[in-house]
Amino acid sequence: MANYILYIVIAVGLFAFAALFALFAVYAERKVSAFIQDRIGPNETGKYGTLQTLADILKLLQKEVINPTAVDRWLYGAAPAIIFIAVYMGYAALPWGPGLVPSKINIGLYYIFAIISVETLGILMAGWGSNNKFSVLGAIRSVAQIISYEIPAGFALISAVVIAGSLDLQQVALQQGVLFHSRMKFLGFWDVTKIGGLFSWNIFQAPHLMVAFVIYFIASLAESNRAPFDIPEAESELVAGFHTEYTGMRFGLVFLAEYSMMFLVSMIGVILFLGAWNTPLPNIGGFALADWTTGTAWGILWIVLKALVLVAVQIWIRWTLPRLRVDQLTDLCWKVLTPLSFICMLISAVWRVWVM
Amino acid sequence: MGLINSAIKGLQTAWVGMGLTLKHLFALKKRDLTPIKSENYFDRQNSTATIEYPKEKLPIPEVGRYQLDVEIDDCIVCDLCAKICPVDCIDIEAIKATEAIGQTSDGTTKRLYAAKFDIDMAKCMYCGLCTVVCPTECITMTNLYDRTVFDLSNLTYQFSDMTPEEAAEKRALLEKQQAEKQAAKLAAMQKKNEQ
Numbered sequence: 001m002a003n004y005i006l007y008i009v010i011a012v013g014l015f016a017f018a019a020l021f022a023l024f025a026v027y028a029e030r031k032v033s034a035f036i037q038d039r040i041g042p043n044e045t046g047k048y049g050t051l052q053t054l055a056d057i058l059k060l061l062q063k064e065v066i067n068p069t070a071v072d073r074w075l076y077g078a079a080p081a082i083i084f085i086a087v088y089m090g091y092a093a094l095p096w097g098p099g100l101v102p103s104k105i106n107i108g109l110y111y112i113f114a115i116i117s118v119e120t121l122g123i124l125m126a127g128w129g130s131n132n133k134f135s136v137l138g139a140i141r142s143v144a145q146i147i148s149y150e151i152p153a154g155f156a157l158i159s160a161v162v163i164a165g166s167l168d169l170q171q172v173a174l175q176q177g178v179l180f181h182s183r184m185k186f187l188g189f190w191d192v193t194k195i196g197g198l199f200s201w202n203i204f205q206a207p208h209l210m211v212a213f214v215i216y217f218i219a220s221l222a223e224s225n226r227a228p229f230d231i232p233e234a235e236s237e238l239v240a241g242f243h244t245e246y247t248g249m250r251f252g253l254v255f256l257a258e259y260s261m262m263f264l265v266s267m268i269g270v271i272l273f274l275g276a277w278n279t280p281l282p283n284i285g286g287f288a289l290a291d292w293t294t295g296t297a298w299g300i301l302w303i304v305l306k307a308l309v310l311v312a313v314q315i316w317i318r319w320t321l322p323r324l325r326v327d328q329l330t331d332l333c334w335k336v337l338t339p340l341s342f343i344c345m346l347i348s349a350v351w352r353v354w355v356m
Numbered sequence: 357m358g359l360i361n362s363a364i365k366g367l368q369t370a371w372v373g374m375g376l377t378l379k380h381l382f383a384l385k386k387r388d389l390t391p392i393k394s395e396n397y398f399d400r401q402n403s404t405a406t407i408e409y410p411k412e413k414l415p416i417p418e419v420g421r422y423q424l425d426v427e428i429d430d431c432i433v434c435d436l437c438a439k440i441c442p443v444d445c446i447d448i449e450a451i452k453a454t455e456a457i458g459q460t461s462d463g464t465t466k467r468l469y470a471a472k473f474d475i476d477m478a479k480c481m482y483c484g485l486c487t488v489v490c491p492t493e494c495i496t497m498t499n500l501y502d503r504t505v506f507d508l509s510n511l512t513y514q515f516s517d518m519t520p521e522e523a524a525e526k527r528a529l530l531e532k533q534q535a536e537k538q539a540a541k542l543a544a545m546q547k548k549n550e551q
Contacts, residue, residue, distance in 0.1 A: 039405060
């Protein structure tokens with residue numbers, strides 16, 4: 001019985017975190033975009049506009065949920081729920097600290113990648129069910145984009161998985177810090193088993209993983225439909241893409257899913273490349289900074305901080321780079337990222353056999 | 357090799373743009389509200405573009421070309437402004453005085469009362485023609501430009517300082533005087549006819 005209560009508490013906690021993160025990220029996005037464009041951004045609701053997103057969500061909650069007459073009621077109604085639940089279920093396998101993971105499964109990464117692919121189905125349902133040309137075009141673009149970008153993202157992740165030798169995210173996290181007792185090498189020549197910190201992160205364990213990380217990061221932007229890969233929503237061409245017809249809380253769910261997805265892909269990037277919940281501070285001689293800053297609370301702090309930095313970079317990129325055309329998008333995926341990630345994966349295999 | 361070169365070039369050019377936005381992200385400077393007369397007016401492109409309007413305003417010249425104001429004591433009720441107004445937003449009702457009522461500040465004798473001097477600011481197009489034709493320069497444009505009202509009729513500015521009772525009294529006086537004049541005229545005519 002107590003077990004079930006714990007399950008529910010964890011599920012509600014993760015949902016609350018996703019919702020709070022979305023509130024914060026929307027505010028951050030507005031402020032960052034404003035500063036980049038030499039504006040001020042929201043500044044009337046609360047001190048420095050901090051309550052702006054809260055006011056927005058209250059407005060969304062009160063809005064009428066409109067069912068246009070021409071829509072396919074079932075597909076149209078279920079799509080936002082599927083989109084959000086697919087992303088939300090990905091949170092189940094994310095490790096937050098040493099020994100702290102909602103669901104410890106030995107195929108964690110595989111599970112996350114499988115479950116967030118379901119989001120594509122939700123987007124297609126939303127686009128098709130809306131019975132609107134803009135929605136269908138947006139959905140088709142989104143599906144084409146997400147499915148093709150899963151390939152370089154997957155191969156970039158596999159490069160890291162080959163080095164780590166496990167799909168269990170908790171195991172992958174453990175191998176990148178001082179808590180791991182086997183041998184770790186910085187760029188393959190310097191033993192950092194006792195030093196830990198920044199130097200034992202996967203991205204520094206093998207030089208080609210830096211390239212793999214950049215490939216994964218670019219592909220993850222495309223997977224979460226973020227600019228410069230936001231052609232499914234391209235405001236200037238498609239009104240709002242696949243969620244053109246949505247109003248009220250259904251639109252809110254699509255929005256929530258987008259921001260949850262941003263955090264989820266950042267977490268995956270952090271876990272596989274940037275040392276997961278391990279501290280960036282190394283042990284230097286007598287100062288055992290890495291040992292002092294390792295623990296459950298520290299772990300949560302580090303992993304959330306690192307993920308937030310990646311989210312900040314996503315926001316920064318969105319307000320800098322213009323949107324890619326459809327042909328440029330597929331060109332980048334199939335002719336640049338996919339071959340490069342293949343090469344990374346090959347180097348990983350060779351590295352695993354000959355260097356490690 | 358072409359693949360790797362183009363990938364590197366793409367990252368480099370992206371980085372140039374990202375560096376530019378990063379510079380703007382951290383270079384947030386409050387907009388300084390220098391008037392257009394100032395030498396470094398165009399330096400404002402180095403600060404934010406936003407003016408938080410009701411809280412801060414751009415300084416404007418004291419002699420602005422915004423809402424109209426009438427110094428009613430200087431008005432000789434000549435009606436020129438109402439005649440030239442392209443949108444007919446000035447509404448004047450004049451009552452002839454029985455005698456000269458005084459002088460304006462520039463020495464013109466006033467012979468008419470302004471029973472009504474209304475300017476509908478909702479109609480006004482701010483052309484300034486009325487200020488040009490005014491012989492005593494009593495109608496002027498001011499630096500007041502922002503006035504919000506809940507009822508549109510509040511945008512009709514009433515400049516006349518006469519109460520309706522006073523106006524009625526003056527009207528009665530005028531009628532009496534005109535009646536007397538008429539009577540005098542009739543008497544004179546009869547006298548002439550009798551001769």
